[in-house]
Amino acid sequence: EAAVTQSPRNKVTVTGGNVTLSCRQTNSHNYMYWYRQDTGHGLRLIHYSYGAGNLQIGDVPDGYKATRTTQEDFFLLLELASPSQTSLYFCASSERAGGQYFGPGTRLTVL
Amino acid sequence: GQQVQQSPASLVLQEGENAELQCNFSTSLNSMQWFYQRPGGSLVSLFYNPSGTKHSGRLTSTTVIKERRSSLHISSSQTTDSGTYLCALEPWYNQGKLIFGQGTKLSIKP
Numbered sequence: 001e002a003a004v005t006q007s008p009r010n011k012v013t014v015t016g017g018n019v020t021l022s023c024r025q026t027n028s029h030n031y032m033y034w035y036r037q038d039t040g041h042g043l044r045l046i047h048y049s050y051g052a053g054n055l056q057i058g059d060v061p062d063g064y065k066a067t068r069t070t071q072e073d074f075f076l077l078l079e080l081a082s083p084s085q086t087s088l089y090f091c092a093s094s095e096r097a098g099g100q101y102f103g104p105g106t107r108l109t110v111l
Numbered sequence: 112g113q114q115v116q117q118s119p120a121s122l123v124l125q126e127g128e129n130a131e132l133q134c135n136f137s138t139s140l141n142s143m144q145w146f147y148q149r150p151g152g153s154l155v156s157l158f159y160n161p162s163g164t165k166h167s168g169r170l171t172s173t174t175v176i177k178e179r180r181s182s183l184h185i186s187s188s189q190t191t192d193s194g195t196y197l198c199a200l201e202p203w204y205n206q207g208k209l210i211f212g213q214g215t216k217l218s219i220k221p
Contacts, residue, residue: 031207033209037152042197042211042212042213042214043197043199043209043211044211045208045209048207048208050207058208088152090154094207096207097142098159099142099144099156099159100144100156100199100209101156102146102153102154102155102156104152104153105152105153105154107152
């Protein structure tokens with residue numbers, strides 16, 4: 001089964017702060033994704049990537065940047081964090097077919 | 112409207128009873144995936160099921176494309192099955208992306 005890890009697992013920051021969420025997958029999947037999960041909205045796609053150096057805009061990209069530095073590593077950047085970005089963030093990876101595999105999640109609180 | 116609708120929103124059963132969770136979709140799909148979300152938040156992939164029926168232990172997933180529905184059946188439920196079950200559709204027009212349902216919260220009483 002795909003192994004996807006995320007760090008940190010929990011993060012508290014203040015409004016206007018900079019936050020970087022990290023994701024690493026070790027199964028040589030080409031596709032990686034960042035989601036946020038909020039009560040009442042379910043899971044929503046922020047950004048995704050087809051491979052190193054590639055970035056695609058998801059459904060809720062405002063306030064987020066992403067970088068895919070290698071096939072294994074995908075980062076989500078919040079440069080001016082706001083309380084509305086308090087959420088549970090998931091990273092996932094997949095091959096072209098076969099389903100997505102999710103990391104354990106990062107709980108972010110913006111005060 | 113919502114492209115993926117799950118029902119019921121919540122379900123309470125006694126241990127040993129069977130559970131039937133439904134996912135209806137309004138767009139053509141390339142694939143359907145079912146997840147279990149633990150009370151702590153982590154997501155576990157249960158099935159990747161573009162069509163037909165798949166089994167895994169006490170779990171069965173059935174996707175009927177023509178009827179635009181997918182179901183998850185849990186037989187002989189256990190208290191450890193409690194949590195939230197999510198279905199997610201990969202649309203034909205935007206492959207690689209998942210559209211999630213709102214989830215079914217399952218509670219199994221001892």
